[in-house]
Amino acid sequence: MHPVYDVAIIGAGAVGTAVARELSRYHLKIILLEAKADVGMGTTKANTAIWHTGFDAKPGTLEARLLRRSYALMEKFVPEAGIPTEPLGGLLVAWTEDQYHTLPSLLERAHTNGVTDVRIISAEDVYRLEPRLNAGAWGGLFVPGESLLCPFTLPLAFATQAVINGAELRLNFRVQGIALEDGITRIVSEDGQTVAARYLVNAAGLYSDEIDRMLGHHDFTVTPRRGELIVYDKFARTLINHIILPVPTPITKGVLISPTVYGNILLGPTAEDLDDKTNTATSRQGLEMLLEKGRAILPDLMKEEVTATYAGLRAATEHKDYQIRLHAGQRYVCAGGIRSTGVSAAMGIADYIGGLLSEAGLELRPKDNFLPVHMPNIGQAAPRPYQQPERIAQNPDYGRIVCHCEKVSLGEILDAIHAPIPARTLDGLRRRTRAMQGRCQGFNCQAHIVDILARETGQDPRVLLALEKFPADPADDGGQS
């Protein structure tokens, strides 16, 4: 007989992993189900990697509230867990007179949202902060709280903390059907596995509407909104000091130029509604549009090399707010429509969902020994193993550099392969270590890394290289790799 879990969570993106982590602090039997071969594989991994304050969220919405709640929780968690972050601040630039006149209302909105340190600055101050910006700025809004964040480490940290505190993570579990009977929810996968649980949380991102329908609801429809992005070489990093934001429109936050925690510069995203929830390809039109925008904002950026391009899909719905609902009778919480702010809001959403489950009768009895999590800090601002003689003295593999562009050592690669949530694919290894993410895109080190990964995990290189038939859904599905 299979065990009955207290809570099953569908989806191991930022939201699902944060919920698993939140619930793992209580005496509960938890299972986290993920369709793909790794955590954080959907919208979570292919976005602008910014930790938002929520200054521009629509006041009164659940999104605005949970972003604020999340910001406070993350201020504690992010440094404790070693998540790469850089508190650079955002600079929203008005490029036209019309945009300039919207700044006071944006300021008012920020204040209503409790983001009180935002201020309007003059055009002179814009150029004092960012001398390389193109001419023509009317003024700006400075948002000190906006920060860079590593969107790869965050869900891994949540999931790792959940797992070391007893939660079970089941990958490659693609939900085919859900049945409710006698107070038990049975979740069946496409390959015939069954998981039984008393409570269910739907954090399936792009597929949250489909899971919701399996439980008989028709509250929202997810439309994948594709965002293409261009990553520039580290030599571009000195061109800007802040996150350069555009004035948002109702459709999108617009195209921004931001440093990344890895020391690159990001340009994007586009915003294009699609039908296909798997279309993470880049397009010529999308990339050309970004180049045009980038040239208009920061002309010097165009002189630098492009390191990578990628596309991600946001889970847009017909609604203007998150679709988080408790169906108490079904002991089911749906967390759908978490659009572009999911990474920033995840901890607030998890906190809120914990409350909803408790409301529905789930007993939350705290554990005495909730274990902390410490992730390898792969950010450019933190000391890296190659810079630490004491670590190399302990283990020479930290001085044996495999990925030269990102200076990733053999020691870090082996650590990632043998972590509590191990890297099993090339893309999984990249997201945990930065290996193959640099200016040569793995062209120098990929063969070596395939060798290491195949040897350490006992996998056939033909599978890692997708020359043999892949398992149900490979980790290397789209996104940056």
Next chain:
Amino acid sequence: MTAERTDVLIVGAGPAGLSAALELKRLGVPRVTVVDREPQPGGMPRLCHHTGFGVWDFHRMLSGPQYARRYVRLAEAAGVEIRTETTVTGWADDHALTLTSPAGTGVLQSDAILLATGVRERPRSARLTPGYRPRGVFTTGSLQRFVDERHLPVGKRAVIVGAEEVSLSAFMTLTGAGLEVAAIVTELPRHQMNYFPYAPVKWLLVDMLHRVPVLTAARVERILGRFRVEGVEVSPVAGGERRVIPCDTVVFTGDWIPEHEVARSGELRMDAGTRGPQVDFAFRTSRAGIFAAGNLLRGAETAATSAAEGRRAAGWIARFLQGAPWPKVRLPVVAEPPIKWVFPNALSADTLRGEQPLTFRTADFVENAVVQVSQGNDVLYRQSFRYLTPNRTFRLDAAWLPRVALRGEPVRIRVA
């Protein structure tokens, strides 16, 4: 950190770095240290498991690995210190580099530093080729690492992007690994491969062109396939119908970019054309005591060219160590389109005798070209070329050099 000293520090143990080290030892420099980030010294020829090396340096036909081993053995026998698995991580000061190796971190000081860090091919992402990001996308270099260094499987059917000399190297590696090459795609109107002076290579080229269609004035619009490459969509550059070429492997060849991380982080003046450090005829960069040689300067030339540059640079390094002054005035040499770059791209007083030619490459095919050298309104020199072919290097005679006014305007090289 431990600070050590050496007489000449060379970064990169490829043909340029090792031949410079050998020559420095021959000239009597006591301590010559070469660092390389790879586990094995020898540089890129180590990866080229085909023939075509050694005719100029060793007067015999060698494979790339044989050629690399010869230089390594000669350097070791001459007393050159070669440190492998040693990565330069930055500059400690003007004449010291920070290093990381399995032995730890350290600082190595030297009055003279030679950068010979080589070159890489622009990867698919930097060329902004759209589509999914499946496995099966290579550069020539990564393909050679897969096939010859690691013996990993690479697929069955390939498309080669680019039609320059290195594309032939990709072809040989692919066919050697048992792949069929479906097409060679170049955005330019003709292929740019040279009928090499060596007969065996010439026949390889003729054979390849006989067997594989070269799609000219065409570009890869999209890479198809989500997990593994399933094909490429190709269309004429001028616009027109797209066609799909099924394949499981795509190799992006050429389109060189110097590995200039150490040079740029040392704030050396860079040349906009070559994207390498700006150097004069003596391989001197904009910073006193810092030299550069080999493919870092301008993209890939033959191993023999890089080795010859290393030897010549060594002579200038030895003179510098004996107290020769660093030139105070440097005059830039600027390439104007369609000329892509010119090398050397700086002139200084003690190297204006015009013994060595300059070299240059163009971005487009030009017939009956007259290349003109001018400074301000003065035309210093004109040289005729029957054909200029992109991705091939041409020599520009240097007899005009003594007439340059070093304190004048930059020298400009253009097609008249």
